[in-house]
Amino acid sequence: MSGLATPVAGGMIRQHLIDPEICIRCNTCEATCPVDAITHDDRNYVVDASKCNLCMACVPPCPTGSIDNWREMPLPRAYSVQEQLGWDVLPEPLPAEELGEAVTPTTATTALTAASWSATLPPWSAAHAYTNLYGPGAKGTARQSPVRAAVAGNVRVTEVGHDYDTHHIVLDFGALPFPVLEGQSIGIVPPGVDAHGRPHHPRQYSVASPRDGERAGYNNLSLTVKRVLEDHQGQPVRGVASNHLCDLQVGDAVQVIGPFGASFLMPNHPKSHLVMICTGTGSAPMRAMTERRRRLRRAGGFESGRLLLFFGARTAQELPYFGPLQSLPGDFIDIHLAFSRTPGQPRVYVQDLMRQHAAKLAPLLADPDASFYVCGLRAMEDGVISALRDVAQQAGLDWPTVAGTLQREGRLHLETY
Amino acid sequence: MSTIDYSEKIPNNVNLGEDRALKRALEQWQPGYLQWWQEMGPVETTDAQVYLRTAVSVDPQGWAQFGHVKMSDYRWGIFLNPAQEGRKIHFGDHLGEDVWQDVPGEHRANLRRIIVTQGDTEPASVEQQRHLGQTAPSQYDLRNLFQVNVEEGRHLWAMVYLLHKHFGRDGREEGEALLQRRSGETDNPRILQAFNEPTPDWLSFFMFTYFTDRDGKFQLCALAESSFEPLARTTKFMLTEEAHHMFVGESGVARVIQRTCQLMNELKTDDPARLRAAGVIDLPTLQRYLNFHFSVTIDLFGADQSSNAAIFYSSGLKGRYEEGRRVDDHLLKGQTYKVLAVDGTQLVEREVPMLNALNEVLRDDYIRDSVAGVERWNRVIAKAGLPHRLTVPHKAFHRNIGTLAGVKVSPDGLVLTATEWQARADEWLPSAADRAFVASLMGRVVEPGHFAHWIAPPAIGINRQPVDFEYVRFA
Numbered sequence: 001m002s003g004l005a006t007p008v009a010g011g012m013i014r015q016h017l018i019d020p021e022i023c024i025r026c027n028t029c030e031a032t033c034p035v036d037a038i039t040h041d042d043r044n045y046v047v048d049a050s051k052c053n054l055c056m057a058c059v060p061p062c063p064t065g066s067i068d069n070w071r072e073m074p075l076p077r078a079y080s081v082q083e084q085l086g087w088d089v090l091p092e093p094l095p096a097e098e099l100g101e102a103v104t105p106t107t108a109t110t111a112l113t114a115a116s117w118s119a120t121l122p123p124w125s126a127a128h129a130y131t132n133l134y135g136p137g138a139k140g141t142a143r144q145s146p147v148r149a150a151v152a153g154n155v156r157v158t159e160v161g162h163d164y165d166t167h168h169i170v171l172d173f174g175a176l177p178f179p180v181l182e183g184q185s186i187g188i189v190p191p192g193v194d195a196h197g198r199p200h201h202p203r204q205y206s207v208a209s210p211r212d213g214e215r216a217g218y219n220n221l222s223l224t225v226k227r228v229l230e231d232h233q234g235q236p237v238r239g240v241a242s243n244h245l246c247d248l249q250v251g252d253a254v255q256v257i258g259p260f261g262a263s264f265l266m267p268n269h270p271k272s273h274l275v276m277i278c279t280g281t282g283s284a285p286m287r288a289m290t291e292r293r294r295r296l297r298r299a300g301g302f303e304s305g306r307l308l309l310f311f312g313a314r315t316a317q318e319l320p321y322f323g324p325l326q327s328l329p330g331d332f333i334d335i336h337l338a339f340s341r342t343p344g345q346p347r348v349y350v351q352d353l354m355r356q357h358a359a360k361l362a363p364l365l366a367d368p369d370a371s372f373y374v375c376g377l378r379a380m381e382d383g384v385i386s387a388l389r390d391v392a393q394q395a396g397l398d399w400p401t402v403a404g405t406l407q408r409e410g411r412l413h414l415e416t417y
Numbered sequence: 418m419s420t421i422d423y424s425e426k427i428p429n430n431v432n433l434g435e436d437r438a439l440k441r442a443l444e445q446w447q448p449g450y451l452q453w454w455q456e457m458g459p460v461e462t463t464d465a466q467v468y469l470r471t472a473v474s475v476d477p478q479g480w481a482q483f484g485h486v487k488m489s490d491y492r493w494g495i496f497l498n499p500a501q502e503g504r505k506i507h508f509g510d511h512l513g514e515d516v517w518q519d520v521p522g523e524h525r526a527n528l529r530r531i532i533v534t535q536g537d538t539e540p541a542s543v544e545q546q547r548h549l550g551q552t553a554p555s556q557y558d559l560r561n562l563f564q565v566n567v568e569e570g571r572h573l574w575a576m577v578y579l580l581h582k583h584f585g586r587d588g589r590e591e592g593e594a595l596l597q598r599r600s601g602e603t604d605n606p607r608i609l610q611a612f613n614e615p616t617p618d619w620l621s622f623f624m625f626t627y628f629t630d631r632d633g634k635f636q637l638c639a640l641a642e643s644s645f646e647p648l649a650r651t652t653k654f655m656l657t658e659e660a661h662h663m664f665v666g667e668s669g670v671a672r673v674i675q676r677t678c679q680l681m682n683e684l685k686t687d688d689p690a691r692l693r694a695a696g697v698i699d700l701p702t703l704q705r706y707l708n709f710h711f712s713v714t715i716d717l718f719g720a721d722q723s724s725n726a727a728i729f730y731s732s733g734l735k736g737r738y739e740e741g742r743r744v745d746d747h748l749l750k751g752q753t754y755k756v757l758a759v760d761g762t763q764l765v766e767r768e769v770p771m772l773n774a775l776n777e778v779l780r781d782d783y784i785r786d787s788v789a790g791v792e793r794w795n796r797v798i799a800k801a802g803l804p805h806r807l808t809v810p811h812k813a814f815h816r817n818i819g820t821l822a823g824v825k826v827s828p829d830g831l832v833l834t835a836t837e838w839q840a841r842a843d844e845w846l847p848s849a850a851d852r853a854f855v856a857s858l859m860g861r862v863v864e865p866g867h868f869a870h871w872i873a874p875p876a877i878g879i880n881r882q883p884v885d886f887e888y889v890r891f892a
Contacts, residue, residue: 021796022876024667025789026634026660031653032477042789057477063661064668065877088796136742141504144741189744196785199744255744 015073016047016054020087022066029058029067036137039081042196046084049073075116076381117385118414119407122265123371125272126410127211129181129265135202135257146189146202146255149173151248152220159317165227166281166320167246168208171254172220178256180207180221182288183265183373183413186258188223190241202257203241206375206415208284210292224284224320264373264413266292270302273370275361277350277384279312282376283320285415286311289373290333297332305369307333308360312350312376314341334360350380351387361388362395365402371411378416423473428494430475431578442581443495446592450493450573453596457544459566460551462488464892467563468879472496475654483880485890488563493571495578498653506644508740508747509733516646520583524732527725528645529584531734533591534608535636536576537598539569541612542625544600549622552859554869558619560879560888561665565626568658575651583647610817611713618855619872620673620698624710627666628787632717634659635738635783642736667790668875671797673698675873678801687805693854696870700798700805702855705847707807708828711787712815718780720819721756727772737775738782754778757813759824762832764813776819784812815846863891 030038037051134147153170187202209222227246228239266289276286313319336353364370389399406412466485473479553559580588601613640652677697689699729735754774755766810828825838858871866885878884
């Protein structure tokens, strides 16, 4: 998931990289990093640009000098952890002409800037989020290890009889403190070891339940998990964590770290509007926010805030929570569903529906009470951002100005994977 | 607490001034240490000014301060990582209890033994390497050697501090004995055999720092998990220093390989005789050195089944490598692990209780880490466009400790008769002729920026200095 905590100037970052040809994998940098931005596999040590705060604490202790490498990068093109783990050599710095394009967002294509519009701060009325209570990022050795949660429920939320299989999984923490907010995520550590005998890396999942619990008043939360049976290229691969989770029985124990995320958080003031744009399991944080608002409304807790949902999937059968969504009242939430693979129908994507409903969206872009949330596969980022830009421009708004305001005020959040 | 007080006779960040008895004891040990350094430390270095790093605090900003220091003026001291509040024991029978700030009586003998064994390796390697300065292939390498040496000396200080502070009179006596034993001396040798082998040439030095200092890393990592908090804090800081030693080894061997590959391409040959005539170390010879140092080092992890290992773990004295990152019960009771044994003419795997096999567990972790580095050496060869590859020999090859001691096994894992072994040993381990050839290449190069013919210059200098920086100022 993209956390995007790195300082950004004009969509550019100074990305910290480790030279894999010189590094001896001694772990000194990872042990030194105060924000756990450095990670490794059995091949490389790498820096997560979304966590690195350029504090330089890792530089003097490095015995090799391999730590001291930097690249000016347009944020959307920042090298991901996965990319870096595959390197044998450092890539060349980007040529000046590519950098020149990227620093001026008004002339750059959206492909270069989509993720860079994401805010790094939550909206002003967000609640305080607790992060890194458990796991390697936690304070104190006692909380470095994962904690146990018990499975309190595991139900399928997509229609049976197809090869896709999405589950709604409820985890209960008993008396263990694990406070979460809508939009935060947790890490699941799959049991056992990988092919190299190392513990599996944790996998992050967005919380799908509101802050007061999947079952209100209980110390539990829910996740939306799609069983991974193929990779992004369509090659067969069995996702270690997703299959582990989807196969769990009630009462089973799960190893959990987290919570994570301090910016993709919902506004709390009673007049705030939510615009939620998602695909597939990217619906998890949207479900959490929607449910939060539904409970508040039932309790008379908010005034005029509106909810607008653009939700995409390949087919209605694949859309998680399709049934429950249908039963929400129209005066509570305005739902637009886009299906890209309905037989005999033209392909419709969320950005198509956003353009269709530009008249609803444009006023919200300019409304300081409205916040925008985007969650789903990385491929959706560019389409969604260009749709927002088109909506803004049609309404006579200057997109870079609008986007800059959204970002500064913590009102536009992208979480893609 | 992280700042080191250099106004004290013994620089420290442990408030030594407040513990007068301890301070007096260490100040009495200090002259003995300095005398040992004079006698057994690097030869002919008294007046040279060396570009060394010295810690002024243990935090990232302060622990690597570089400057030219006269070797005889180097300030060894006592540096511990800061304490972590509320740290709990995270493995063994005491799991979940508070860590120990003092030595529990029942673990005293075992802890002392662990600390003495670790401490003994530090001065031993200084003794093994003391003549290398006379044949340094460059100023850069000479500086790296001296950095390794002073830090091994400091690691001795770290262990002696623990002995003096926590083990009373026994500890002081052990501290003295650490200065009395000598690497390779028949009457009073160092405790572990690998530390009594000579380090006669720079290829051996690089292999030693790659393989044997990596053993140090794994032992220190296991001790950094210890329930005895002062030991854990001490070893954590030592690990930051240890990384440099492995860097010297890994990059040193890589540079030897790089130079050899360059000549292989220029001469269009992989004939060892022609390459030797051209003044570089052929890859088969490198492979034999690798086989030797790898096999000698994996013996250092001890017997494959050891009740001591089980006791050390269950009582919380010594954890596994990356104990804190593992997700199991951290007790290991009733679990099993596979160890090698010989059945007739075959190697077989046997399941044994994991607690007894913890030496083997650490050895296997070590092997994985070592293999990864050898693969990085292979990338140097691949980058030169050559098909040759170095390999790590079989775990049972050339072993002298545990079940496999004395069993003759080829590098690819075939059990051999003594005769078969004798016939081929020189293919697999450095022969006297190999060692003589490597020794013949050793000659001192001390012009800044110049390097001996058999080794490539490094990719970058130390602390962002240029490669031709004057790393050593001779008097």
